[in-house]
Amino acid sequence: MNALNIAEYTHTLGLQAKTASALMARAQAAIKNKALLALARLLRENVQALQADNAADLARARAAGLPEPMVDRLKLTPAVLETCALGCEQLAAMPDIIGEIIGMKQQPSGIRVGQMRVPIGVFGMIYESRPNVTIEAASLSIKSGNACILRGGSEAIDSNRALARLVALALAEAGLPEHGVQLVQTTDRAAVGQLIAMPAYVDVIIPRGGKGLIERISAEAKVPVIKHLDGNCHSYVDDPCDLDLAVTVVDNAKTQKYSPCNATESLLVARAVAPAFLPRIGAVFAEKGVEMRVCAESRALLATVSGAKLVDATEADWSEEYLAPIISIKVVAGLDEAIAWINRYSSHHTEAILTTDHRHAQRFLREVDSASCMVNASTRFADGFEYGLGAEIGISTDKFHARGPVGLEGLTSLKYVVLGEGEVRR
């Protein structure tokens, strides 16, 4: 397609999505759940066929010389497909939030005013490699009563097309509109530029992928973006604290898994507890091969830990999201410096305080300007499922609309409903 055709094509997708969104919005909960269960069944019935389509993507990726970890992310194994099917079933089992009315109160004029939760309309999802995101996005779209337009990576186009065909079958089986979920069929990059600049048709864009993709989309989008940038999360070991608890939690926050955005990347320690705490956590990190980027004061206290990989921290380290067995460590005077430090260097994702002092805990919760603020818990808990949201659209590092882990509610808006008996304005 040339540029003109792509503009026309995405415009058509937008108009179809907008039209379908009205039908998706008014679909009964039972109908939406029927589509989700049909999709789960179709995924299980088509494991072999899907793997055949997936093989085309894998062959192309290997021929193009993609590194094997990247090829891995493209794979639709039976296990990946089963996880997708289970996800659809879990969504079907969740309560429906559309139509919920909150806060209905009578006003002095006599009218009763409340808010009704309704779908936001149309969302666009832009993602890379992993084709299973096609099913995640489609199922969230169905459950939340939104229409969506999906744009996956060109490297997964055969898998995505095959998955989208199953989604279409599931929609049809339940009697939902065929354009409720649409996959962008062209791999031309210009389609992304169009998709993020159609405020008449698309209410919100959700990018999933590397920081480069998300920054580019945020900069160019003409519609709201639910975006997730860095997770430079801090754990702060306060004075006073329970040292055993602090060692256990900080160890988990850093080493339970290195790649997630909610892993702790920076450790702050109150000066008064540093001599007792740092050698203990240092020994844990040394044993697990975690490199420590340290301030001068931490270095002195960690010098005696055998096998410790110590590197002097540079200014850049304090803002870094390593996603690796590396942690920056800084001794601070106490709570005030810890809060100021976090508000300066954090990416405002998730921070935890380890403390036994009630007032310190309250101040940390109130004054730290991050999407998740925790007391005596591992930063690794910052996650839609751990928070009981049932499903996760993404984790927002913005403050507008949705902040932190975003569940189905992030794809809805609240409109006012007013019930009167002939009241007029005086």
Added chain:
Amino acid sequence: MNALNIAEYTHTLGLQAKTASALMARAQAAIKNKALLALARLLRENVQALQADNAADLARARAAGLPEPMVDRLKLTPAVLETCALGCEQLAAMPDIIGEIIGMKQQPSGIRVGQMRVPIGVFGMIYESRPNVTIEAASLSIKSGNACILRGGSEAIDSNRALARLVALALAEAGLPEHGVQLVQTTDRAAVGQLIAMPAYVDVIIPRGGKGLIERISAEAKVPVIKHLDGNCHSYVDDPCDLDLAVTVVDNAKTQKYSPCNATESLLVARAVAPAFLPRIGAVFAEKGVEMRVCAESRALLATVSGAKLVDATEADWSEEYLAPIISIKVVAGLDEAIAWINRYSSHHTEAILTTDHRHAQRFLREVDSASCMVNASTRFADGFEYGLGAEIGISTDKFHARGPVGLEGLTSLKYVVLGEGEVRR
């Protein structure tokens, strides 16, 4: 100032606002209320001085040949200033919503997860003529614990400067940071361009003024905008309905005041009740001098109304926001056509159904895609004060973040708070 100086100046304002916002956010409710009451007192103490400063703006406006209604909007009369002072006192009397924690629940892991309401940080308000908006914005900023940067119209710069000096005195008296509320001191338009493109410092922009201003700002802003565009509101007279009630409510919705955005601009009438209803409402409109832009079917039914100003409606009429004694009138088959018509032509601000049928009422509330959906009430009720919000930032015609009348909550975000006892992720 030249362009470089203006960029530097707005950057400085942004940095100062950001720094002040941390102090505003943690200010106690009593301190914020003290500042609001001090501001109310200062406004009353300085009525004469403020009128002297205001006189400079008025003289300049008249010299520039501004039409008298425009000059009127610039005036700081004792009545306008008293309304400002009362507004501050009302805000001081309202409960503080900052720090409120909602939905705290224990999760299977043992952690307790809830959400805490916190200020959004820094907002920018961009407005025209009326200098009293300076006080409205400053007082909302203080109550909500946000810092703000205010950019008023150049025609009101002397009045705005005088008001901002009082705000600074009130902040100082209560011990709040001097940069909590800042007025842009230059009247250069380039400052607006800068202000709306500093995502590092400004979390949301609120434009107040004509459609041109709001469209320009929305198109160019690099930060979220709480925007209010058209109010093309509909009243739909359903079959069946209480005709007396319908006449009373539709009359009020159109004629109680012509200029507000929540006045009804378009009347839809179900075919079955049109012969009984239209002549009655037509007589009311004829008596009040309201011009009717009618479809052919309405024209036939209104032909016998003496003194009726009937004009054939053009396609453009169905989308028009008149803000004047003009209403468009259309006969529809019934509920389905009414809903489809509204979703096509409305600006998604406010729509009302007049009906006695429960199922019709429910469908209208659910299926009409507007910020406020009403049953048997005047569209004129779509207003922050009538909805019990206590204060109104504006009315949002967007679906993202805030929709419909926006109260103090629109200037806040919800962050997650997690309370643990040493839990770790498995």
